[in-house]
Amino acid sequence: MLLDQSIIAGIGNIYADEICFACAMSPLKRVDTLNIDDCKLLIDNIQAILSKAIIAGGTTIRSYTSSLGITGRFQLSLNVHTRKDQLCYRCNKVIIKTKISGRGTYYCPNCQKE
Ligand SMILES: [Zn+2]
Numbered sequence: 141m142l143l144d145q146s147i148i149a150g151i152g153n154i155y156a157d158e159i160c161f162a163c164a165m166s167p168l169k170r171v172d173t174l175n176i177d178d179c180k181l182l183i184d185n186i187q188a189i190l191s192k193a194i195i196a197g198g199t200t201i202r203s204y205t206s207s208l209g210i211t212g213r214f215q216l217s218l219n220v221h222t223r224k225d226q227l228c229y230r231c232n233k234v235i236i237k238t239k240i241s242g243r244g245t246y247y248c249p250n251c252q253k254e
Contacts, residue, residue: 141171142186143243151186153243154221155193159185160247161220164230166254167245168238192217220246 141147142156151159160167162185165178174182196217219229223246224237233250 142182143241148186150190153245154218155186155189157221157246158189158219160252162189164251164253166249166252167240167247169254220248222246 142151142159143153156167159182163178163181165182220235223235226235227233228235228248228251231248231251233248235246235248237244237246239245
């Protein structure tokens, strides 16, 4: 749902991964199981993470694009995206990568519960 531009525009898979991680929510969680508190948590983290990313990109004097297509300094503060097989910063378990709707998706199966 976070990647469905007809519902909410502007979130790519990098930010979708980071938003789900910040919410401690599995990217596999079905939207029709979200309660009002889950929705509020999502909205708060969408705003916080996109704001942080805009500031990081906007303050880069010479922004650059990595081989992963990540532009600007925000990539230095990624908590879960591109961290396959590395330890979760929150619980120290292993981050996994899966595919959801054909998109590479990174998450911690221990602390991001469905
Ligand atoms: Zn974790």
